[in-house]
Amino acid sequence: MTNPACFPLTAGSVQDAAARIAPYIHVTPVLRTRALDAVSGAVLHFKAEHLQRVGAFKFRGACNAVFALSKAQAARGVVTHSSGNHGAALALAAQLRGIPCHVVVPEGAVAAKLAAIAHYGAQLHRCAPTIAAREAMCAQLQVQTGATAIHPYTHPHVIAGQGTAALELLTAQPKLEALVVPLGGGGLAAGTALALQALAPQCPLYLAEPAGAADGARSFARGQLDHDFIPDTVCDGLRGTLGAVNFDILRAAQAQVLTVEDAQTMAALRLLWTRTKQLVEPSSATVLAAVLANPALFEGRKVGLVLSGGNVDLDALPALLALAA
Amino acid sequence: MTNPACFPLTAGSVQDAAARIAPYIHVTPVLRTRALDAVSGAVLHFKAEHLQRVGAFKFRGACNAVFALSKAQAARGVVTHSSGNHGAALALAAQLRGIPCHVVVPEGAVAAKLAAIAHYGAQLHRCAPTIAAREAMCAQLQVQTGATAIHPYTHPHVIAGQGTAALELLTAQPKLEALVVPLGGGGLAAGTALALQALAPQCPLYLAEPAGAADGARSFARGQLDHDFIPDTVCDGLRGTLGAVNFDILRAAQAQVLTVEDAQTMAALRLLWTRTKQLVEPSSATVLAAVLANPALFEGRKVGLVLSGGNVDLDALPALLALAA
Numbered sequence: 001m002t003n004p005a006c007f008p009l010t011a012g013s014v015q016d017a018a019a020r021i022a023p024y025i026h027v028t029p030v031l032r033t034r035a036l037d038a039v040s041g042a043v044l045h046f047k048a049e050h051l052q053r054v055g056a057f058k059f060r061g062a063c064n065a066v067f068a069l070s071k072a073q074a075a076r077g078v079v080t081h082s083s084g085n086h087g088a089a090l091a092l093a094a095q096l097r098g099i100p101c102h103v104v105v106p107e108g109a110v111a112a113k114l115a116a117i118a119h120y121g122a123q124l125h126r127c128a129p130t131i132a133a134r135e136a137m138c139a140q141l142q143v144q145t146g147a148t149a150i151h152p153y154t155h156p157h158v159i160a161g162q163g164t165a166a167l168e169l170l171t172a173q174p175k176l177e178a179l180v181v182p183l184g185g186g187g188l189a190a191g192t193a194l195a196l197q198a199l200a201p202q203c204p205l206y207l208a209e210p211a212g213a214a215d216g217a218r219s220f221a222r223g224q225l226d227h228d229f230i231p232d233t234v235c236d237g238l239r240g241t242l243g244a245v246n247f248d249i250l251r252a253a254q255a256q257v258l259t260v261e262d263a264q265t266m267a268a269l270r271l272l273w274t275r276t277k278q279l280v281e282p283s284s285a286t287v288l289a290a291v292l293a294n295p296a297l298f299e300g301r302k303v304g305l306v307l308s309g310g311n312v313d314l315d316a317l318p319a320l321l322a323l324a325a
Numbered sequence: 326m327t328n329p330a331c332f333p334l335t336a337g338s339v340q341d342a343a344a345r346i347a348p349y350i351h352v353t354p355v356l357r358t359r360a361l362d363a364v365s366g367a368v369l370h371f372k373a374e375h376l377q378r379v380g381a382f383k384f385r386g387a388c389n390a391v392f393a394l395s396k397a398q399a400a401r402g403v404v405t406h407s408s409g410n411h412g413a414a415l416a417l418a419a420q421l422r423g424i425p426c427h428v429v430v431p432e433g434a435v436a437a438k439l440a441a442i443a444h445y446g447a448q449l450h451r452c453a454p455t456i457a458a459r460e461a462m463c464a465q466l467q468v469q470t471g472a473t474a475i476h477p478y479t480h481p482h483v484i485a486g487q488g489t490a491a492l493e494l495l496t497a498q499p500k501l502e503a504l505v506v507p508l509g510g511g512g513l514a515a516g517t518a519l520a521l522q523a524l525a526p527q528c529p530l531y532l533a534e535p536a537g538a539a540d541g542a543r544s545f546a547r548g549q550l551d552h553d554f555i556p557d558t559v560c561d562g563l564r565g566t567l568g569a570v571n572f573d574i575l576r577a578a579q580a581q582v583l584t585v586e587d588a589q590t591m592a593a594l595r596l597l598w599t600r601t602k603q604l605v606e607p608s609s610a611t612v613l614a615a616v617l618a619n620p621a622l623f624e625g626r627k628v629g630l631v632l633s634g635g636n637v638d639l640d641a642l643p644a645l646l647a648l649a650a
Contacts, residue, residue, distance in 0.1 A: 050602045273604050273637075277605070310602035312599075314595060314599065317642060318647075321639055322643075
């Protein structure tokens with residue numbers, strides 16, 4: 001997929017996105033809980049993106065990309081590849097605009113997420129679970145249908161749209177002393193960096209990344225992208241490789257990667273489930289895991305954390321819980 | 326346990342309770358979800374009592390009972406028997422008033438719930454899992470300590486306190502055409518009947534009861550209490566026997582019992598988890614199960630449903646999920 005010529009992305013891009021998607025998205029609540037403040041020693045503000053439409057922040061970026069299309073572009077539809085939440089998000093955004101949506105999904109993707117994509121009226125196209133296979137099928141669909149490719153995390157309108165979650169959080173809680181988001185492909189992370197630039201340039205940005213998919217941490221350490229890894233993590237939303245544009249934005253923002261082991265993530269997930277009663281997905285728990293693993297960075301501070309999604313595959317729950325016992 | 330002489334309970338008792346407990350409780354949100362409206366054909370308003378303090382509506386009644394005590398009574402503490410949520414609720418209420426709390430818990434109670442009770446500083450006393458054994462140990466503790474017994478669902482201040490959840494719901498949504506609450510011992514149910522009497526006397530009250538603990542349904546059918554049963558249901562919050570005072574209030578209110586099989590409850594629980602992302606406990610799902618099983622009563626109506634609690638035992642989840650598969 002190639003990107004439209006709407007660089008450079010700026011803080012203003014996020015504010016434009018917020019205005020564009022306002023009629024369609026939920027302004028999600030910011031959750032507080034005494035018990036997790038006590039456990040962490042920090043003052044935690046959870047942005048509840050699992051309560052966003054389609055159950056994940058991904059709807060923001062997809063919605064921004066779809067509604068930014070010209071009428072002629074839109075009529076030919078959109079296409080993407082996605083392991084789940086972005087696919088469902090793009091499908092709903094396309095349904096709301098009344099245009100076709102094609103989603104290329106890898107074999108082995110989470111069943112609950114595929115059902116959600118189909119539910120929103122998109123056409124599913126299955127392929128082998130490699131980036132190359134996905135890109136090839138996307139390209140083929142573009143040629144066949146004239147649809148516009150909306151990459152899950154490098155498309156600039158997607159990045160700008162994802163930043164609107166942090167924009168809302170920073171508007172509701174202007175004096176955050178740290179902000180923590182999960183790091184996968186970097187769409188949410190880069191969008192958040194732009195939002196911070198607009199509203200709280202002094203607030204440090206931390207990126208919680210699974211140790212089993214730590215291309216972000218290695219890329220930051222080497223000063224250049226390092227994609228040489230095979231993801232091995234329970235966080236199915238964070239297995240993507242960090243995008244180049246995302247990496248550039250995050251380096252400029254001096255973001256810091258905090259890697260967390262799956263065991264730490266699952267312990268944090270248990271805490272989130274039992275203390276907040278919110279059924280977030282494992283990727284969402286990386287942020288709390290990162291805070292609990294780094295008390296020197298967060299104790300006594302007012303911390304924002306983005307709970308990225310809540311699309312849990314219930315059939316996989318027993319195995320997940322065994323990991324966290 | 327015997328009850329203090331503060332009968333008759335009236336609609337005003339619930340309004341008094343609301344004023345008394347206002348400084349301590351959460352006004353819980355009312356949740357809406359497109360997906361479950363579509364599934365049910367009704368317009369569903371979920372009162373989110375799993376987000377109440379201690380994770381259940383039980384805190385309302387316990388709080389009302391504790392803060393209604395005279396200073397002299399309060400100083401001697403409180404005692405109760407409870408399979409879980411009421412025990413935790415009474416413990417927190419006592420902690421907030423700074424008085425001793427004794428909780429008699431049956432062997433085999435849910436581990437997560439016992440941990441919560443201990444967490445709030447109450448003293449646990451274990452006994453055999455029979456009503457007789459619990460009552461005996463409660464009586465013994467009353468004699469030894471002078472503590473006031475606060476029965477989980479027949480104590481009038483408890484009943485009045487539980488009614489405040491419906492009072493809030495009816496204030497936020499005045500035009501409900503039906504209200505559905507779970508039926509166990511009848512504290513929530515009777516309190517809700519009193520709240521309806523105050524704010525919406527024309528709105529019918531439905532009681533969702535597990536088929537495996539259907540003493541309520543049998544008592545209504547016979548016109549007198551029928552406690553001759555051994556509970557067999559996944560709804561651990563609803564295994565208690567209907568109280569006499571509760572039964573009287575519910576009959577006067579012309580409440581109607583709707584029994585639901587555990588399989589229906591677990592299917593409804595899956596829907597609640599995946600659609601609302603709220604980790605409610607099985608007892609909470611009985612209300613949605615009752616609505617889905619009785620479309621003739623609810624289709625096209627604006628329906629209130631009380632989600633009673635969210636204290637799920639994660640270690641029991643795999644077995645629960647297998648039931649619902």
